[in-house]
Amino acid sequence: xxxxxxxxxxxxxxxxxxxxxxxxxxxxxxxxxxxxxxxxxxxxxxxxxxxxxxxxxxxxxxxxxxxxxxxxxxxxxxxxxxxxxxxxxxxxxxxxxxxxxxxxxxxxxxxxxxxxxxxxxxxxxxxxxxxxxxxxxxxxxxxxxxxxxxxxxxxxxxxxxxxxxxxxxxxxxxxxx
Amino acid sequence: xxxxxxxxxxxxxxxxxxxxxxxxxxxxxxxxxxxxxxxxxxxxxxxxxxxxxxxxxxxxxxxxxxxxxxxxxxxxxxxxxxxxxxxxxxxxxxxxxxxxxxxxxxxxxxxxxxxxxxxxxxxxxxxxxxxxxxxxxxxxxxxxxxxxxxxxxxxxxxxxxxxxxxxxxxxxxxxxxxxxxxxxxxxxxxxxxxxxxxxxxxxxxxxxxxxxxxxxxxxxxxxxxxxxxxxxxxxxxxxxxxxxxxxxxxxxxxxxxxxxxxxxxxxxxxxxxxxxxxxxxxxxxxxxxxxxxxxxxxxxxxxxxxxxxxxxxxxxxxxxxxxxxxxxxxxxxxxxxxxxxxxxxxxxxxxxxxxxxxxxxxxxxxxxxxxxxxxxxxxxxxxxxxxxxxxxxxxxxxxxxxxxxxxxxxxxxxxxx
Amino acid sequence: xxxxxxxxxxxxxxxxxxxxxxxxxxxxxxxxxxxxxxxxxxxxxxxxxxxxxxxxxxxxxxxxxxxxxxxxxxxxxxxxxxxxxxxxxxxxxxxxxxxxxxxxxxxxxxxxxxxxxxxxxxxxxxxxxxxxxxxxxxxxxxxxxxxxxxxxxxxxxxxxxxxxxxxxxxxxxxxxxxxxxxxxxxxxxxxxxxxxxxxxxxxxxxxxxxxxxxxxxxxxxxxxxxxxxxxxxxxxxxxxxxxxxxxxxxxxxxxxxxxxxxxxxxxxxxxxxxxxxxxxxxxxxxxxxxxxxxxxxxxxxxxxxxxxxxxxx
Numbered sequence: 001x002x003x004x005x006x007x008x009x010x011x012x013x014x015x016x017x018x019x020x021x022x023x024x025x026x027x028x029x030x031x032x033x034x035x036x037x038x039x040x041x042x043x044x045x046x047x048x049x050x051x052x053x054x055x056x057x058x059x060x061x062x063x064x065x066x067x068x069x070x071x072x073x074x075x076x077x078x079x080x081x082x083x084x085x086x087x088x089x090x091x092x093x094x095x096x097x098x099x100x101x102x103x104x105x106x107x108x109x110x111x112x113x114x115x116x117x118x119x120x121x122x123x124x125x126x127x128x129x130x131x132x133x134x135x136x137x138x139x140x141x142x143x144x145x146x147x148x149x150x151x152x153x154x155x156x157x158x159x160x161x162x163x164x165x166x167x168x169x170x171x172x173x174x175x176x177x
Numbered sequence: 178x179x180x181x182x183x184x185x186x187x188x189x190x191x192x193x194x195x196x197x198x199x200x201x202x203x204x205x206x207x208x209x210x211x212x213x214x215x216x217x218x219x220x221x222x223x224x225x226x227x228x229x230x231x232x233x234x235x236x237x238x239x240x241x242x243x244x245x246x247x248x249x250x251x252x253x254x255x256x257x258x259x260x261x262x263x264x265x266x267x268x269x270x271x272x273x274x275x276x277x278x279x280x281x282x283x284x285x286x287x288x289x290x291x292x293x294x295x296x297x298x299x300x301x302x303x304x305x306x307x308x309x310x311x312x313x314x315x316x317x318x319x320x321x322x323x324x325x326x327x328x329x330x331x332x333x334x335x336x337x338x339x340x341x342x343x344x345x346x347x348x349x350x351x352x353x354x355x356x357x358x359x360x361x362x363x364x365x366x367x368x369x370x371x372x373x374x375x376x377x378x379x380x381x382x383x384x385x386x387x388x389x390x391x392x393x394x395x396x397x398x399x400x401x402x403x404x405x406x407x408x409x410x411x412x413x414x415x416x417x418x419x420x421x422x423x424x425x426x427x428x429x430x431x432x433x434x435x436x437x438x439x440x441x442x443x444x445x446x447x448x449x450x451x452x453x454x455x456x457x458x459x460x461x462x463x464x465x466x467x468x469x470x471x472x473x474x475x476x477x478x479x480x481x482x483x484x485x486x487x488x489x490x491x492x493x494x495x496x497x498x499x500x501x502x503x504x505x506x507x508x509x510x511x512x513x514x515x516x517x518x519x520x521x522x523x524x525x526x527x528x529x530x531x532x533x534x535x536x537x538x539x540x541x542x543x544x545x546x547x548x549x550x551x552x553x554x555x556x557x558x559x560x561x562x563x564x565x566x567x568x569x570x571x572x573x574x575x576x577x578x579x580x581x582x583x584x585x586x587x588x589x590x591x592x593x594x
Numbered sequence: 595x596x597x598x599x600x601x602x603x604x605x606x607x608x609x610x611x612x613x614x615x616x617x618x619x620x621x622x623x624x625x626x627x628x629x630x631x632x633x634x635x636x637x638x639x640x641x642x643x644x645x646x647x648x649x650x651x652x653x654x655x656x657x658x659x660x661x662x663x664x665x666x667x668x669x670x671x672x673x674x675x676x677x678x679x680x681x682x683x684x685x686x687x688x689x690x691x692x693x694x695x696x697x698x699x700x701x702x703x704x705x706x707x708x709x710x711x712x713x714x715x716x717x718x719x720x721x722x723x724x725x726x727x728x729x730x731x732x733x734x735x736x737x738x739x740x741x742x743x744x745x746x747x748x749x750x751x752x753x754x755x756x757x758x759x760x761x762x763x764x765x766x767x768x769x770x771x772x773x774x775x776x777x778x779x780x781x782x783x784x785x786x787x788x789x790x791x792x793x794x795x796x797x798x799x800x801x802x803x804x805x806x807x808x809x810x811x812x813x814x815x816x817x818x819x820x821x822x823x824x825x826x827x828x829x830x831x832x833x834x835x836x837x838x839x840x841x842x843x844x845x846x847x848x849x850x851x852x853x854x855x856x857x858x859x860x861x862x863x864x865x866x867x868x869x870x871x872x873x874x875x876x877x878x879x880x881x882x883x884x885x886x887x888x889x890x891x892x893x894x895x896x897x898x899x900x901x902x903x904x905x906x907x
Contacts, residue, residue, distance in 0.1 A: 106784035127796025160668040249762030256759040259747035289888040320745015320768040332725040332742035340724035398865035402752035414861040554679040
């Protein structure tokens with residue numbers, strides 16, 4: 001199933017690439033090709049979907065900062081560089097294609113037992129988003145609070161028991177603290 | 178007890194028959210041969226009983242509170258300190274103090290030291306009651322006391338040290354009941370029962386030594402489950418069971434000295450001449466034994482410190498506390514015993530025995546509470562926990578006294594034997 | 595004649611007294627041998643460098659296990675400042691897992707550490723339990739059976755991580771409360787525990803324990819300087835199913851680095867090994883003592899009897 005998808009995508013990418021890029025950089029994507037905005041809703045149960053301003057982030061940083069080696073640019077991550085300096089642009093660059101949304105599913109865990117050397121520790125989709133975003137935001141002073149990026153749904157409020165109003169004075173003497 | 182005067186030669190009861198040749202009924206024996214008003218009078222005249230009434234007046238409601246609202250309502254037992262005074266004192270201190278039963282049983286029955294015979298029954302009774310009340314303390318402390326027989330019959334975890342403690346204490350309690358029964362049989366006049374027990378006495382005694390060695394040691398071994406929690410000076414993984422076993426020897430002997438002293442001073446009417454005349458000599462014998470056990474204990478304690486390379490701990494505050502404990506609870510009474518025996522200073526010996534008894538309680542509380550979680554914080558027991566402990570100990574005292582008043586423990590039955 | 599009778603009686607009593615115990619002790623020594631853990635057991639690798647202290651795991655655990663409503667909502671981060679008896683928060687009868695914050699001087703940001711049952715390979719709670727209330731399942735969980743528990747709380751004494759808690763508030767239905775790796779609802783169907791699934795940062799990685807060790811080593815190797823070179827739980831107390839990676843030495847983030855590197859049971863073995871010896875040697879030894887000690891008495895008795903017979907004759 002996955003291989004068929006891959007072939008299709010490769011064909012598509014080749015077609016688009018052939019039209020839009022110069023032969024010298026045939027495997028490198030252009031930032032301008034990227035979408036303006038991406039709606040991240042694959043995991044939206046406890047939080048409403050995130051409207052990710054892709055264009056804004058393209059201005060701030062380079063593609064490989066988030067997309068590793070897949071966009072065909074210079075491979076900066078040392079671990080990717082072990083194998084992927086010459087891999088060029090990948091068939092797909094969207095996060096969800098590589099990062100499993102059901103990271104700990106029994107079947108997926110089984111595949112990890114194959115002697116694939118470096119990808120046994122590939123985070124799942126949710127982990128990939130957060131590790132990438134929060135990691136960078138912590139360094140650059142971007143928003144890091146949960147609800148800075150996505151507001152909680154009703155289900156989330158229920159899970160986190162947000163209805164509880166904790167007042168430290170409750171149950172203490174009138175003088176309080 | 179001035180009621181037992183020359184005008185009433187038939188009491189205290191030492192025989193089935195009254196002066197006039199008729200038999201005492203069991204009921205009369207229970208009232209000590211007194212009429213009900215007389216019994217009441219002597220009971221309320223005793224200030225100790227008033228103290229007991231005071232303790233129970235508050236203690237009994239507290240125990241009810243424990244059973245109705247849970248352990249959390251009366252103790253400071255917590256998730257960091259799962260064991261408090263009930264076990265720290267009731268189990269870990271009561272059991273070594275009850276080692277007297279097997280010590281004297283062995284001395285008299287196995288080693289043939291008949292000179293200790295007058296105190297043998299007291300030692301056995303002391304042992305039996307100590308164990309019985311240790312179980313009672315456990316019943317207060319267990320979360321689900323109604324499941325006490327579970328480790329025996331319902332769900333067995335035979336690899337656990339506590340499993341061994343449970344089985345051994347249960348078996349040993351049976352052995353001790355059997356050992357004390359002859360006194361009861363004499364008193365009710367059922368000689369057949371006594372003869373049956375008499376035939377088993379050697380087997381019972383040897384079973385007693387085995388079970389005692391193992392469960393006294395096992396109580397120590399329980400703490401080896403917490404090698405990173407108990408302060409290293411109070412826990413030696415290799416020697417812990419020997420420490421607990423060895424200290425139980427002088428603990429049991431000292432407890433008998435204390436108990437016999439109290440009985441001779443406050444229940445002289447109940448003691449016969451054999452008991453009274455031999456007590457000083459026996460006490461010196463017990464003191465000699467205790468001091469030998471103490472020097473052995475001291476050596477193993479030092480060996481343990483050397484073995485675990487813990488000398489540097491001795492220079493810390495905990496080290497000072499450790500040396501204080503060893504000094505006051507072991508070295509001091511040991512020297513007092515030795516000096517007392519050499520110079521026949523009975524008062525000194527008896528005082529030393531008292532120090533030893535308190536010292537053992539101190540050591541067990543140190544291991545189970547004070548030096549447990551030494552890296553976290555110290556737990557101070559709830560006052561209700563203290564009061565319940567005192568209440569149960571008072572019940573122990575009353576039971577002890579009740580039996581010594583009646584059964585031929587410190588006197589010889591003059592009727593058929 | 596009298597002598598033989600008493601000896602036979604001794605044998606009877608002695609055997610009766612010790613046979614039962616001997617049988618039980620045999621079982622004991624069998625159960626005490628080494629156990630390496632189930633090879634297919636699952637585990638979780640907790641990466642402290644990833645945790646942001648969002649408390650999602652606490653919230654998920656609370657709902658999954660049907661625990662009582664907390665005093666403060668799970669979005670309230672003031673709980674990180676709570677101190678009881680000088681200690682940070684710990685597990686209790688209302689919380690199987692707790693996240694604590696640690697300010698480490700060499701870092702410009704705090705670190706967070708989640709605690710819960712570590713599901714030891716050879717659990718101290720299990721080996722110390724005298725009613726067999728604990729089970730280590732092949733899936734890796736250490737589960738608890740409240741139906742046989744007596745409430746002695748030895749498991750709480752034995753646990754080197756201070757994890758099992760007791761429902762002190764209940765008089766009629768108390769029990770041990772502790773993380774069971776979501777065994778009933780998830781793990782036994784091959785699913786990760788609720789906390790792992792809730793973690794946004796994948797600070798919790800669920801997988802086969804052996805794979806997780808590889809993974810941990812890879813993280814340490816591939817990102818030099820990021821981690822201290824140690825997986826806490828790989829060797830501690832004989833290995834745990836839940837293991838930790840940290841960027842600072844573990845004692846700075848609340849771990850007890852002095853726990854033994856072997857199972858807790860090993861420190862009890864000295865005593866357990868002594869048990870069969872006492873059971874076999876003591877009876878013979880003390881009968882010997884008895885015969886020696888009473889030898890003179892018996893000889894005297896026999897002489898007396900002989901004298902009496904001679905007189906009669």
